[in-house]
Amino acid sequence: MSPWASERAFRSARTRLPALPDGLRFDELRHKFASLMIASGSDVKVVQARLQDVSAQTTLDTEGQAGGR
Numbered sequence: 001m002s003p004w005a006s007e008r009a010f011r012s013a014r015t016r017l018p019a020l021p022d023g024l025r026f027d028e029l030r031h032k033f034a035s036l037m038i039a040s041g042s043d044v045k046v047v048q049a050r051l052q053d054v055s056a057q058t059t060l061d062t063e064g065q066a067g068g069r
Contacts, residue, residue, distance in 0.1 A: 034063035 001009075010026035030051065037047045048059040 031063060034059065038063060 007026050010029075014020050014022075014024065034047055034051055037050070038044070044056045044059055047053075047063065048056045051059060051063070053059045053062070
């Protein structure tokens with residue numbers, strides 16, 4: 001699924017879930033998911049696979065700095 005298709009599907013779902021903040025983006029959920037996995041001790045290769053990142057270094061550089069966004 002392309003990033004645009006994911007975002008569009010998330011926006012559609014958000015309209016049916018009033019508890020979610022209006023400005024919440026799919027990318028923010030992705031970062032939070034990754035940060036929680038890293039913080040809980042998940043192997044970076046597992047996180048990389050879940051996020052479909054190109055490399056483990058990309059995962060660490062991007063998500064490791066997210067600080068639990």
